[in-house]
Amino acid sequence: MNENLLIENTTVVTMNPQRDILTNAGVAISGERIAAVGQADEIRARYPHAERIDGRGKVVLPGLINCHTHISMSLQKGITLAVPDGLYRVMWPVERSLTPDDCYIGALVGGAEALKGGTTCVIDHYFHMEQVARATTQLGLRGVLGHTIMSRLGPIIGEREFEEAVAFVRRWKGRHPLVTPWLAPHASDTVSPEWLDSIREIATEEGVGIHLHLAQSPQERTYIQEQHGVGCVEYLYDAGFLGEDVLAAHCIYIDEHEMDLLAESGAHPLYCPMGHALSGRPARAWELLQRGAGVLIGTDCVCSNNLMDIVGELRIAGASQKQLTGDREAMPASKILEMVTVDAAAAIGMGDQLGAVVPGYLADLVVLDFEGLHTAPCYSLLDNIVYCCNGRDVATVIVNGRVVVQDGELTTADETELVYLVEEKGRALMRRAVEKEEDLAWIWRKK
Secondary structure (H helix, E strand, C coil), X not given: CCCEEEEXXXXXXXXCCCCCEEEEEEEEEECCEEEEEEEHHHHHHHCCCCEEEECCCEEEEECEEEEEECHHHHHHCCCCCCCCCHHHHHHHHHHCCCCHHHHHHHHHHHHHHHHHCCEEEEEEEECCHHHHHHHHHHHCCEEEEEEEECCCCCCCCCHHHHHHHHHHHHHHCCCCCCEEEEEEECECCCCCHHHHHHHHHHHHHHCCCEEEEECCCHHHHHHHHHHHCCCHHXXXXXXXXXXXXXXXXXXXXXXXXXXXXXXXXXXXXXXXXXXXXXXXXXXXXXXXXXXXXXCEECCCCCCCCCCCCHHHHHHHHHHHHHHHHCCCCCCCHHHHHHHCCHHHHHHCCXXXXXXCCCCCCECCEEEEECCCHHHCCCCCHHHHHHHHCCHHHEEEEEECXXXXXXXXXXXXXXXXXXXXHHHHHHHHHHHHHHHHCHHHHHHCCCC
């Protein structure tokens, strides 16, 4: 088997320190790493026997890192869309009926959709994380994975989940090249102060990051204010919980002071453009960036977003922040691309391995087809990537040197089978949930 692969005659958005964009270029891959990047003729001469991918009319990007996902929730697509308090009224009641196999099938389908949408790495937070890791490694999807910890309110809570979360980290550290285990407390209001202190201590001892939700709802903010007299961000800041190793999803219900605290702490607020827009409460991502906070981008779950299309998410990110701030120059395309490549890679501790098309880096790459009517003419490449492209333009995806999407189709799973499985498993989950929770009857519609 030829372990060398060459993408030739293409355009490369390197995201290297100089932010070079190369035309008529080639990218050589050897094993799991990028071996060379340069002019097509030169690279072809150096790797004459490599398997080739024709890059004419295409653009090569570093693999895109989706910084907040729950890929197993593909079984629940759209169920909280436009539902007030959907997290509490719909999502949690449904999740009380989840099985480990639901999470495995859900992660297969959600992970497959993520790959086809241009994601090469997900930062994922959910229950039954062992099954999620099983699915991502099967698909060839890179994952920073954390088993959800909740001490109160949620659908699956208790000491057993805390213990499993820590055990998951210890089982998977160094076990597989595509899995980086983290700790995943749910939110500031669903995890006790004592547990948060323990999680902070264990994360530091184990050298792993923390992924949680923060200030995501009025209910969370009200509870923390009632219990501690401050907002959610200030509460965790005062507790010494926040730091550069913390990824905090949403950060919507915060004040000006807490925006400054986020920036000072080094924690990374996670902006989910479509989910936030559909909720009617966009995060103040551009303002946070201007204050020095390390904002990153995620899709969140398909319950509230409906798609795992990270390429398409970029357009919403720019448009929403321009509208929110009233500034047409807010959130430029160059910054948006940094947030899902170099910035995200640094935040997960892989800034010297991922996020750029550079020799020696891991070969996580996305190839976009630029031969459509909607991408022509192209006067500003970065603007066209962000504002003209979506997941349907993803032609090839390579993770760790392995082609996992080719000509727009998965190579690691049967898409037809996945569609059948998600329909079957999803409807079975809804039936079980409705039987247990009478208040959910309104969400079930028989075909």
